[in-house]
Amino acid sequence: MEDAFLLVLQLLGATVRVATPLVLAAFAGLYCERAGVVDIGLEGKMLAGAFFAAAAASASGSPWLGLLAAIAAGVALALVHGFACITHHGNQVVSGMAINILVAGLAPTLAYAWFAQGGQTPLLPASARLPAVGLPGGEALSGVPVLGPVFRELLDGTNILIWATLLIVVATQWVLHRSRFGLRLRAVGENPAAVETAGISVTRLRYQALIVTGVLTGMAGAYLSTGHGAGFVRDMTAGKGYLALAALIFGKWRPGPTLFACLLFAFTDAVQVRLQGVPLPGVGVIPVQFIQAIPYLLTVLLLAGFVGKAIAPKASGIPYVKER
C-alpha cells in the first residue's frame, strides 16, 4: 500500500516535469492562435530557446542570462513569423514550417561551430542551471504519513520554471477571459474586421500575441536545456512542439482543457516509461510505440469529431488584408 502510494506520487511528479515544457508551448500557441495566427513553428522556437539558453548559460555561467537569451530567441523568431504572415500576408503554415527547419539546422550548426562538441553545448554545472526551489518545513513534515511523501515528491525541490508555469496558467485564464487585452485578442481571432472597425489595430494586436508566444516558447526551451536537462543536445525538443499543438487542439483552444490535455499527454509518457516491457493482465506487453502514438491518435479522433468537437478560432490561418 505504502509502495503503491509512493509510485503514484512519483508518477505524478514525473508527469509535472514532463508537462511543463508542453504547457508552456501549448499556452504559447494559445495566445497566437486565439489571435488568428496559426503557428506550427512552436517546435522550432522551443528548440531555439533550448539552444540559446544553454549557450548563454554556458558562456556566462548565469542561468538567468540563459533564460533571457532563450526568450530573446523565441521573440525574434515569433517576429519573423509575424513579419511573414501579418505584414506580408504570407502562408502561416509555410512560415511555421520554414522556422522549424531553419532552427533544426541552425542550432546544431552554431553549436558545432561555437563549442566544437558535435552539435551539443558543454554540460552545464549546477550553478548555471535554473534552480530548484527548496521549501521550508520539509523536516517537520517528513514523519507525517501522507503529507510527508506528498511534500517530498511533489512540492519540495521543484524547478523554479515549474512554479512560473503554474503562475502563467492562472494568469492566462485571467488575461484571456477577464482583461481588455484578452477580449480583443479573442475578437481578433474570430472577426478581425470588427476589431478594426472599433478602431483597434489588428496588426498591432497580432504582433503583441506573437511576442507572448515567443516569450513562452523561449521559456519552454530554457526549461528543457537548463532546467530539466543540463545542456543542449541535438533535436532536444523531439516533437514536443507538435505535441503541444495537439494538446492545444485537444483542449479546444481553451486554457483549462489545454492544461488538462498537456497533463494527460505527459501522464501517458510517464506511465509508458514505467510500463516498458511490463506485461499487463489480459493484454500482455503493450508496445511502447502504441503508447507514444496515443496523443496523436486522440487529436485526430477529436478533429474528426469522434471525441467532442473542436472549433478553431474562426479567422485563424487567414491573413487579414485591410479593405481599401
Next chain:
Amino acid sequence: MVSSGSGRGQPGAVPGWVGYALLPVLNLAAAFALSGLVILVIGENPVDVLSLMLSEALGYPEAIGYTLYYTTDYIFTGLAVAIAFHCGLFNIGGEGQATLGGLGAGLVALALTGWPWPVVAVLAILASALFGAAWAFIPGWLQAKRGSHIVITTIMFNFIAASLMTWLLVDVLIRPGSQSPETREFDPGLWLPSMERALGWIGVTVPASPLNLSFLWALACCVLFQIFLRHTRWGYELRTVGRNERAAVYAGISPSRNIVLAMLISGALAGFVGVNEILGVQHRIILNVTGGVGFVGIAVALMGRNHPVGIVLAALLFGVLAQGGGQVSFDYPSINRELVMVIQGLVILFAGAMENLFKPQVEALFRRRAPAAAKPTATGTGG
C-alpha cells in the same frame, strides 16, 4: 488554404515572367544572402563555401549522380505537395506517406524473392502508391467528410507513421538475430538497377552512385502529372475545386470526392520516395528513410509554382544543396551537414512565406516604366 499566387495580379501592368522568374530569383538571392551571413557568423568565407558546394554537387560525374538521386526524392514529394495545392489542400504529411510507401515497396521485395526485377519494380511501384495513398486517404477523407483540418491531421499522421514503422521494424519485421531495427537484405536479383548498370546495357559508362531507374519514373510522373491536371476531366474538376469550391458545387463537381482524389494521388506520389530509397538504394527496410523529404517537397512545390517544369528545377536546386552541403562538411571542420537545413529553411521562408516581399517594389518599378508604352487610361482592374 489557398495555393500560391501566380503573379497575375494586374494584367497588362507587369509582364508574367516577373511573377514566375524574377521574384523567385530575388527571393532565392535573399535566402542565400542570409545563409552567407550564417556562414560568416561561424567564421568561414561564404563565397568559398557556396562555390565549393556548387562544384561538389555538379563538378564531376559521380557528384551529379548523387545530386540527381536526391533530386528524384524531391521531384516525387514536390509533385505530391503540388497536386494537393491544386485542389486547395496542404499536404504536410509527405514524410508519413513516403515512410509507408517504403514499407509497401519493401514488403513486395521481401515476398517476391527470385522473381525478375522488372516485375518486382512494377509491383513495388504499385504497392508504394497503394500504401502512400492509403496513409493520405484518412486525412483526406476526414477533411472532406468531417472538416478536420488537413494540416494538423497530416502532421499527426507523420508521427503515427513513425511509431508504426518503429514497432514493425523492432518487433515484427526485424531480421532474426539482428540488433538494429531493419529487415534482411532483398535478393540482389530484384534490386532496382542503378543508373550505372542501366546505362552500361547501352554501352555508356558512368561512375557508381545511388542514382537509379526511379529517376526516370520521377520524370515520367511529371509528364503524367501535367497530362492528368491539364488534359483530363478529373484534373479539371480537381483544379476547379481548388480555385473555387462554391463554383465547383454549382458546376456539379463534388468537392469532397475531389479532395479525397487529390490526397490519394498526393499520397501515392510521396510513396514513390520509398521505391527510390528502399528498392533502389537501401535494399532493405530501415528506419528514418525519409529524412525530411516530405517537408522539402513543400519548398519544391512553392518554388516550382506547382508546375512540373518548375518542380524539376526546384528539386534540382535542393538536390544540389543536399549533395553539396554534405560534401562541404568534409572539407570544413567547423561546418556540419545541418547547414543544408539552414539554407533549406531560409529558402522556404523567403520563397514560400515571404514570396511577396519584393513584389510591391518590383511591380512599382515596372509600372513606372509602363505608362510610356501602354495607354494611361487602362487603370482600375480588379476589385
